Amino acid sequence: MKIPRVSTRVRKARADAVRRVNAVMQKSFGTRFEVTVFGSTLYGTDTADSDLDLVILDQKRPKMLSPTDDEELRGPYNLQAVAATLRRAKRRSVPMFINIETVGKAVVPIVKFKDTATRIYCDMNVNDRLGVLNTSLIMRYCILSPLVRPMMFVIKYWARHRGLNEPTGPQPAFNSYTLALMTIAFLQMRGLLPNIQSGHDGEYPDEDNYVWFRKVTRLTGEITHMKCDTFVRPMREFKPARDTPSLRQALVEWFDYWASEHDYSKTAVSVRDGGMIARMHIVTRHSSCPVTGDHLRPQALDEIAWDDGDVQMTRHREVATSNERMAFLRPPMCVHDPFIRLKNLTVAVSKQNVNQFKEGCAQASKLLQEGLPIQLLMSKRLAKCPVNIPTLEPSGGMSL
Known part of the structure; x- marks a missing residue:
């Protein structure tokens, strides 16, 4: 397409x-x-x-x-x-x-x-250079698989016409950036994309590749500075672990996954970690004391010595606040920002919106498997129609 x-x-x-x-x-x-x-x-x-x-x-x-x-x-x-x-x-x-x-x-x-x-x-x-860095990261993944850009496009406009792509308002839903990360992480999990941030999990940020994120708490005015590891491996080609499916099949798998397979309460969507990972695992690496959960490990050091060729340097550890940890663990869904240590991009998404998203995904998978044209899946007409509507004619604008 x-x-x-x-x-x-x-x-x-x-x-x-x-x-x-x-x-x-x-x-x-x-x-x-x-x-x-x-x-x-x-x-x-x-x-x-x-x-x-x-x-x-x-x-x-x-x-x-x-x-x-x-x-x-x-x-x-x-x-x-x-x-x-x-x-x-x-x-x-x-x-x-x-x-x-x-x-x-x-x-x-x-x-x-x-x-x-x-x-x-x-x-x-x-x-705010993080927006520039986020854009560059997505563009790099677009180069590595022909599925990334068309999948992001279809999912973005499918969600928009269903009211699921509205990040502001009384019932915030998913923004386009979050949906893009969910698409990339899914393809990573399926072996169709690599992790170009591997080896840089943000716990000890790179001393050369970083920016400062400045967070201001709305109620107290307190300012928190976070050092964000922005290292990304240069990669122009990638051989997937499986044959690349058609766009239709990839979309069916994507919608099926979010409809019934994803463990929303425990799993974080993390492009930085190469797909899906336990929320507690990410929280533990940014905690100053042991964290209760299934992913305990020995107490981490506040700083470590790092050999970089002939030069030895010290990297300081990024430790999260208790509020950051709770905002990562408690909400009904978690999509991890690829650069900011414990930022949950879906912290404001309600349980109701998550359920609507799952229902919409189940419907979209069914329609695609029944032969619905992909361009019609993105149309405003679909959002107002009942589930069994494969008789509607596509309105043009794309070729399959």
């Missing part, structure tokens, strides 16, 4: 929008800051009307904000200053950007706006 590609016209419009935003930011804050794109528009699961995810990179802080970074944060680190700069930007007395809004209480604070020349909506953060 060929997934639809956005047109050259749309790609050019996006590039023009990024250039305009970058020029405005650099004029106001200096050339040490550069605006770039990340997210689905780079790895190809977007559509023509997708928003642009942008980040203002700070060349002086390539590791993001460290615990000792006590310099007063000015310039674009002040979201209100970014918003004010966008509001002032005009071309021939016409505003370049409209619908400008700051979302400062998000996990990653952003500024939302619309580029008037292209009518493209944008979400922009300041120097």
Whole structure:
């Protein structure tokens, strides 16, 4: 199946929008800051009307904000200053950007706006390089298997039209990034993808390949710094452990797994660990004291000596807080962030949404096995129809 590609016209419009935003930011804050794109528009699961995810990179802080970074944060680190700069930007007395809004209480604070020349909506953060790293990781996996991109595309729009791809609101569901990781981890478990982070489980972060994640607790305002191991093995080719199935068969297996095989209460989805792994195993490696469970091990050291050729260095251990451990163990589902030590990407997903997801997966598997065209599985029409609907005609846009 060929997934639809956005047109050259749309790609050019996006590039023009990024250039305009970058020029405005650099004029106001200096050339040490550069605006770039990340997210689905780079790895190809977007559509023509997708928003642009942008980040203002700070060349002086390539590791993001460290615990000792006590310099007063000015310039674009002040979201209100970014918003004010966008509001002032005009071309021939016409505003370049409209619908400008700051979302400062998000996990990653952003500024939302619309580029008037292209009518493209944008979400922009300041120097959160984890989004860039996440995008790069997914793109690497797309190179290693022809299944990754089309599976992510189909699953994303199947979930969206069923109300399962809505990460905000009173009943948060899965975001597109989480669904992408669930797809990659599933293919790893099936021997169809490697683990390109193997040997780097995040317990003792690499001294050369890391960034700082700065978490602010909403209620107390407490700031926690986490050192994230960002090492990824370069790999351009991979020989799978089994014959690569067709897209239809791979989707049937994916939906079957999430409908009835996955142990939601005990198992974490972890691309970093190469597929599926006991939640307790991941928690134990980031605990400062023994953890009750099936994966006990001797007390770990707070730091270890590490030989790197002729150089010996010390790596310090990443130990999680009790709140982090509970947020990893207690929710009805757990999808482990591939870079942040104990971040559960589905911490806000309710038991009700998990059950709806399982029911939807069971239905999707049944329909595909009955011969439903894959493109119809992604349609809005399917979400409103009963289970036995193979008589509906596909509406085009893809070839099988």
